[in-house]
Amino acid sequence: RNGKTLRAAVDAGFHRALTTIIDSNVTTVIAAIVLLYFGTGPIKGFAVTLIIGIAVSMFTAITVTRVILVNLVNTRLITNKKLFGV
Secondary structure (H helix, E strand, O other): OOOOOHHHHHHHHHHHHHHHHHHHHHHHHHHHHHHHHHOOOHHHHHHHHHHHHHHHHHHHHHHHHHHHHHHHHHOOOOOOHHHHOO
């Protein structure tokens, strides 16, 4: 939008979304830590699984998804800019 190239729009989108991604994941990890500390048995197991899942999800959201999308844009496999809101 606003005359940006597709690559610039993707970079701007990831930059704007980064704080939201981090905030939401940190909030969930804090809740999982509370469950881990106060929970018993299966609740502690759920908390550990939740923390691992959030860590993997955050890594994927921040790095893997960005690399895949940037490579798609750079290889020009996707030519319909409307798919990206541009």
